[in-house]
Amino acid sequence: MNSQITPAAAPTPVRDVVILGSGCSGLTAAIYAGRSNLRPLVLEGHEPGGQLSITTLVENFPGWPDGIQGPELIENMKKQAERFGAEFKMEHLVSVDLSSRPIKLVTERSTILTRTLIIASGASARWLNLPSEQALIGHGVSSCATCDGFFSSGKEIAVIGGGDSAMEEALFLTRFATKVTLINRSEKFRASKIMLERAMAHEKIEFLPNTTVEEVLGVDEKDVRGLRIKNRSTGVESILPVSFMFLGIGHEPNAKAFTGLLDLDQDGYILTRDDVYTTKDGEILPGVFACGDIKDRKYRQAITAAGSGCMAALEVEKFLEGHGR
Ligand code: NDP
Secondary structure, three states, rough: OOOOOOOOOOOOOOOEEEEOOOHHHHHHHHHHHHHOOOEEEOOOOOOOOHHHHHHHHHHOOOOOOEEEEEEHHHHHHHHHHHHHEEEEEOOOOOEOOOOOOOOOEOOEEEEEEEEEEEEEOOOEEOOOOHHHHOEEEEEEEEOOHHHHHHHHHOOEEEEEEEEEEEEEHHHHHHHOOEEEEEEEEOOOOOOOOOOHHHHHOOOOOOEEEEEEEEEOOOOOOOOOEEEEEEEEOOOOOOEEOOOEEEOOOOOEEEOOHHHHOOOOOOOEEEEEEEOEEEOOOOOOEEEEEEEEEEEEOOOOHHHHHHHHHHHHHHHHHHHHOOOOO
């Protein structure tokens, strides 16, 4: 008789640490965890490299007296993490079970088991959420000046926002655009003094405070033809003839997957205790750590994100040691 034995499926190996996100924070965690021989797996997420990968010159990261381009800084960090054995996968988290041990992560391609988890999935650009804006994304509406600035060459454009992101974008876009109008819903611009002064001193940048965008024109033409704007004090509407609109109105934390699983603040940022420990109903959730912009609404700098990534990796090491690894 010809009996066929079906081989049992190999059990899924349990990892020591999985890092969600490949921005400054996740990569720093990967460097530290890698150097501790934990062979971290990094799930790169929807925006590989995070916010630094879509920024231009980073002038305030220590060690670079002349500044460094954001994408180059990220690439260097990734190489550094790989050198210490970090593994990278272009997969996205579909669901996560934080109540089981090992922790179970499901991506669109695989199921991953891990003893510890570092959540470093950062924050993403915010939109105005006007139907016309959404319809024209990629057709003259963009949230990434670095990616799409070139396409605004020789055009009059608008940048929305009044914080440092908006100033940075506006200044960067003066390389391409003939005129940049900065539209801010508030009277007061929130940007730091130095950035605001730089933007104000630029001959191509014009300020339009106390103004909201009501509609992006050009949906039928599939190309931005102007903005219908409204002065908030007078209520008077007018048309601003621009051919491109860039958003620079801040970011949302990428923590939706953890709603109900972890304690989040009112804006969806992960709440942490002792810097990087996550909690559920006020109690520390063992083995689950968060670092970087997903839990930091205050500083949000590359160096603070890197610092908290380092802290998370060191706490992972301590946690695993405490559990006999
Ligand atoms: P901020 O939160 O500082 O500013 C957001 C801006 O967008 C505000 O002007 C806000 O207006 C406006 N805004 C928010 N939501 C809407 C909306 N729905 N419609 C219209 N306007 C809106 O975010 P940033 O991204 O600018 O900065 C975040 C942090 O990162 C800051 O700490 C900043 O210093 C830092 N940063 C530093 C840089 C650098 O040093 N090179 C570069 C970029 C950022 P309002 O004031 O009315 O709320």
